[in-house]
Amino acid sequence: MDSSLILNLADEDTPTQSKTSGTQKGGRWTDRLKAKRVTKRKSIDHEGDQKIRSNNGNTEEPPSKRIRIEHETSISSDSKRPPAQIISSLFTSNPAIPKSTTASAFLPPLKPSNAPSDTSTFEGLGLSPLIISHLSSKMLITRPTAIQQVALPALMNMKQKDAFIQSQTGSGKTLSFLLPILQDLLPLSSLSYIDRSIGTLAIIIAPTRELAKQIYDILEQLLTLRLRPRSDNPQETFEDSERLTRWLIPGLLTGGATKTHEKARLRKGIPILVATPGRLLDHLQNTTSFNVGKCRWLVLDEADRLMELGFEETIEGILKGLNGRQRLAIQAQQEGTSTDSAGWVWRERRNILCSATLREDVQKLAGTTLKDPVIIKALLPLQSNSTLETQDSITESTVNLEKFTPPSQLSQKYAIVPLKLRLVTLVALLRTLLSEASGRPGRPAAKIIVFFSCTDSVDFHWSLLTRSTMEHGGSKEGDSDSDEKESDNELNNEEVKKPSSLLPQTDIYRLHGSLSLPLRLSSLKGFSSKPISDGSGSNQSSILFCTSVASRGLDLPLVRAVVQYDLPTEGGADEYVHRVGRTARAGKGGEAWAFVAPNEEKWVPWVEEHMGNANDESSIKLQSIAMDAVLKSGFGGQGKEVEMRATQVQLAFERWVLRYVKNTEMARKAYLSHIRAYSTHPSKEKHIFHIRELHLGHLAKAFALRDAPTAVTKKDASKQKISQLTSNKLKTKSGKSRKPSNKEMDNAEDRMTAVVRQQGRLTKKGGVLIAGDVSEFQIATGDALETMVRR
Numbered sequence: 003m004d005s006s007l008i009l010n011l012a013d014e015d016t017p018t019q020s021k022t023s024g025t026q027k028g029g030r031w032t033d034r035l036k037a038k039r040v041t042k043r044k045s046i047d048h049e050g051d052q053k054i055r056s057n058n059g060n061t062e063e064p065p066s067k068r069i070r071i072e073h074e075t076s077i078s079s080d081s082k083r084p085p086a087q088i089i090s091s092l093f094t095s096n097p098a099i100p101k102s103t104t105a106s107a108f109l110p111p112l113k114p115s116n117a118p119s120d121t122s123t124f125e126g127l128g129l130s131p132l133i134i135s136h137l138s139s140k141m142l143i144t145r146p147t148a149i150q151q152v153a154l155p156a157l158m159n160m161k162q163k164d165a166f167i168q169s170q171t172g173s174g175k176t177l178s179f180l181l182p183i184l185q186d187l188l189p190l191s192s193l194s195y196i197d198r199s200i201g202t203l204a205i206i207i208a209p210t211r212e213l214a215k216q217i218y219d220i221l222e223q224l225l226t227l228r229l230r231p232r233s234d235n236p237q238e239t240f241e242d243s244e245r246l247t248r249w250l251i252p253g254l255l256t257g258g259a260t261k262t263h264e265k266a267r268l269r270k271g272i273p274i275l276v277a278t279p280g281r282l283l284d285h286l287q288n289t290t291s292f293n294v295g296k297c298r299w300l301v302l303d304e305a306d307r308l309m310e311l312g313f314e315e316t317i318e319g320i321l322k323g324l325n326g327r328q329r330l331a332i333q334a335q336q337e338g339t340s341t342d343s344a345g346w347v348w349r350e351r352r353n354i355l356c357s358a359t360l361r362e363d364v365q366k367l368a369g370t371t372l373k374d375p376v377i378i379k380a381l382l383p384l385q386s387n388s389t390l391e392t393q394d395s396i397t398e399s400t401v402n403l404e405k406f407t408p409p410s411q412l413s414q415k416y417a418i419v420p421l422k423l424r425l426v427t428l429v430a431l432l433r434t435l436l437s438e439a440s441g442r443p444g445r446p447a448a449k450i451i452v453f454f455s456c457t458d459s460v461d462f463h464w465s466l467l468t469r470s471t472m473e474h475g476g477s478k479e480g481d482s483d484s485d486e487k488e489s490d491n492e493l494n495n496e497e498v499k500k501p502s503s504l505l506p507q508t509d510i511y512r513l514h515g516s517l518s519l520p521l522r523l524s525s526l527k528g529f530s531s532k533p534i535s536d537g538s539g540s541n542q543s544s545i546l547f548c549t550s551v552a553s554r555g556l557d558l559p560l561v562r563a564v565v566q567y568d569l570p571t572e573g574g575a576d577e578y579v580h581r582v583g584r585t586a587r588a589g590k591g592g593e594a595w596a597f598v599a600p601n602e603e604k605w606v607p608w609v610e611e612h613m614g615n616a617n618d619e620s621s622i623k624l625q626s627i628a629m630d631a632v633l634k635s636g637f638g639g640q641g642k643e644v645e646m647r648a649t650q651v652q653l654a655f656e657r658w659v660l661r662y663v664k665n666t667e668m669a670r671k672a673y674l675s676h677i678r679a680y681s682t683h684p685s686k687e688k689h690i691f692h693i694r695e696l697h698l699g700h701l702a703k704a705f706a707l708r709d710a711p712t713a714v715t716k717k718d719a720s721k722q723k724i725s726q727l728t729s730n731k732l733k734t735k736s737g738k739s740r741k742p743s744n745k746e747m748d749n750a751e752d753r754m755t756a757v758v759r760q761q762g763r764l765t766k767k768g769g770v771l772i773a774g775d776v777s778e779f780q781i782a783t784g785d786a787l788e789t790m791v792r793r
């Protein structure tokens with residue numbers, strides 16, 4: 003084996019001091035290198051004990067030193083010398099978990115705040131019987147939610163003006179505006195000349211393509227509406243009757259199709275249009291056949307997101323375009339040059355803004371878009387004496403009246419997890435959440451969403467969990483090199499779904515903004531589709547790994563839990579509420595989990611305070627769950643066995659990362675991107691999330707790296723130039739990348755296992771790791787992890 007192979011892995015845990023003390027001046031370079039290695043190994047032996055002391059009264063190294071990782075560590079393929087990687091136990095040298103946050107009392111879920119009403123009916127609100135019957139027979143919607151109770155009468159009253167709808171996540175805002183639009187347009191079906199060439203009568207703007215598609219799908223469902231049979235023929239069924247909504251063609255303008263294709267559709271006429279802002283403005287400016295002169299409704303959905311994405315000017319352009327075209331259309335009719343609208347009743351366009359929050363920027367948008375708006379919102383929590391209200395203007399008191407809160411039935415939990423243990427705790431938590439759903443006949447399979455900080459982290463964790471196994475090689479395709487080509491192991495950009503052997507009967511999907519639109523849509527469709535039975539009576543569960551791209555507005559049915567593995571870097575507490583709002587929708591139950599590092603514990607009271615009033619008895623509280631309990635329920639076993647199993651899982655991940663250079667590079671890229679994302683927390687959150695507080699060596703473990711991968715200096719980190727730093731690879735002398743040998747990997751693992759065993763944390767019987775109580779662990783497959791936990 004080539005003894006000149008160099009692993010350019012940096013070691014953040016070795017004090018800079020040790021580098022200097024181990025520096026031998028003069029002599030041959032090989033001697034200098036040997037001296038450096040000896041110093042290095044010594045420092046590794048004391049890793050953890052010297053660097054970051056535990057909470058037993060010992061001090062921690064100042065944060066500024068922690069992020070200085072400056073020297074390279076060499077690795078020799080000489081079997082007598084263990085590779086100089088950091089081989090640390092997962093369970094030592096972790097910062098203390100504050101006692102107050104190890105576990106808190108069970109908080110019983112409250113009455114749902116976004117559920118359909120028990121008492122109110124759609125009939126009572128004045129909705130057409132035709133629409134009511136369609137809602138109940140085709141969409142299984144029988145009673146209105148709180149926001150629908152107040153929005154429908156207000157919006158169906160044509161004397162009312164522009165409106166602002168504000169309500170919790172999952173409370174049914176979409177139907178609050180779609181139903182009044184439908185009720186308004188339906189009577190036009192009886193006009194003799196009506197067909198799709200009437201042009202666009204209603205436009206709904208959504209900030210992203212996914213949201214636009216979701217609204218379009220609901221609209222399509224609504225527009226399959228049929229009128230009652232008009233003939234006396236008893237043979238004719240409701241289904242056979244003429245569909246008088248046939249002219250009400252829904253359309254989607256998101257830039258997904260070619261412009262020529264979109265233009266052709268617009269020329270034919272699209273009476274109800276769902277669009278993203280940029281594409282809509284483009285057609286308003288450039289497509290002369292786009293007939294919007296008679297447009298009666300304009301809805302801006304997810305207004306807060308529209309503002310965050312910088313669409314303010316685009317929306318101003320859209321308003322100008324619509325107003326201009328309407329003026330021209332009226333003028334043409336007055337001058338008798340228009341023939342398509344004889345008898346048409348012109349009506350001023352009604353503008354509606356929907357948002358879960360009424361922040362300053364949303365108020366600004368309301369100011370430019372809405373004329374004397376009425377505020378429509380449901381005061382929550384919805385109790386028998388609660389009020390539903392409309393107000394005549396947006397005032398300061400309106401804005402401050404309520405904080406943006408998640409649905410009250412949502413169970414919100416958090417666990418304080420040291421950085422080194424994040425990865426294994428995530429696996430344990432997912433296994434627990436899945437196990438609660440599996441194996442129980444009649445229960446639907448679990449759907450879980452996991453949020454990561456950035457695209458690279460999503461891709462890395464997706465690859466890691468879907469390709470690694472507990473088999474010795476750590477890689478799915480097999481143990482020997484011949485079984486698996488490195489190229490097969492690369493991330494395939496066309497793939498969004500894969501099963502995971504660590505999470506039985508589960509497909510993992512991924513979603514982020516760097517995927518193409520068709521892939522994003524197919525990922526969402528796959529994740530939210532009905533679970534397929536595997537023939538044994540149990541259903542396939544699904545997990546979605548995603549960035550914040552999935553936090554707003556997406557209505558993914560029956561999501562059982564939302565896990566915020568990385569807390570939001572943008573959008574503060576509101577973003578947290580949007581993310582958790584992907585579960586507990588329309589009165590259903592749900593769980594939200596947040597991973598909090600020990601140094602981030604101030605986040606908990608901070609987010610609680612932002613969601614509710616601290617002095618109020620009914621203020622929102624997050625329940626603390628001890629990390630040990632999560633590990634135990636995920637991996638099973640008693641006492642130290644839990645730690646042993648977690649260690650085995652971590653080792654499997656590390657093996658996979660080391661197996662191919664591509665894997666290592668993916669892990670490093672994700673690690674660096676994560677640090678970069680972490681550094682973007684706004685300054686007002688720096689007292690909670692400061693990059694100086696990140697222990698980079700421990701964080702590396704969370705990316706299954708045995709070392710912090712690069713020479714990250716404090717200066718560089720703060721300047722966010724991390725990505726530009728040299729990436730570390732196993733290199734040959736000639737500079738070519740190579741993967742570590744099996745021996746190198748085994749040596750590293752033996753040392754890690756030895757560290758754990760020395761501390762009395764690992765027991766071995768006949769070479770087999772022992773497990774305790776099997777019944778704790780409910781998932782069963784033929785995988786090695788299951789075999790291990792069942793022993």
Ligand SMILES: Nc1ncnc2c1ncn2[C@@H]1O[C@H](COP(=O)(O)OP(=O)(O)OP(=O)(O)O)[C@@H](O)[C@H]1O
Nearest residue numbers: 118143145146147171172173174175176555557588
């Ligand atoms: N009256 C109702 N009864 C039962 N389910 C309903 C009712 N109205 C809406 N829903 C369902 O509730 C879910 C959430 O609706 P919707 O997506 O409109 O919520 P939202 O308030 O817009 O949420 P977000 O703020 O997260 O975008 C959807 O699956 C929808 O079909």
